[in-house]
């Protein structure tokens with residue numbers, strides 16, 4: 750999946766969690782979900798590499814060692830983030846949730862992900878669509894509509910509790 754689609758999936762995940770559990774991240778938590786949703790592609794020059802200092806070099810280094818969709822796409826990474834977040838900080842949990850959304854989204858693509866590595870080398874992919882293809886754009890468009898429809902009241906209530914009053 751492309752970086753933009755991963756951000757859209759990350760925001761959709763926040764909306765889904767808010768609707769299902771009533772839990773809504775604050776602004777920092779919101780940023781952590783977005784960060785987590787693009788972080789795994791640091792192994793392949795994803796948009797994250799142009800945001801963080803030295804990102805391109807880090808990306809090249811990781812790519813040279815493990816290739817694309819190596820350990821950054823293991824399910825165990827977000828699980829570790831979420832579990833350690835339970836003990837240390839809710840922001841780690843939000844980071845882990847964004848990260849998890851990335852791996853699950855990639856697992857729907859043709860290329861798939863080594864989800865259960867290092868325990869299994871098998872690549873898991875539901876083969877629903879090709880990265881950057883028409884189907885991915887359709888899915889992203891549908892999610893954006895869902896974010897506006899379901900997410901607007903949630904974000905207005907939690908991120909802009911006082912509304913957009915001029916004075």
Ligand SMILES: [Zn+2]
Nearest residue numbers: 750789790855
């Ligand atoms: Zn990825």
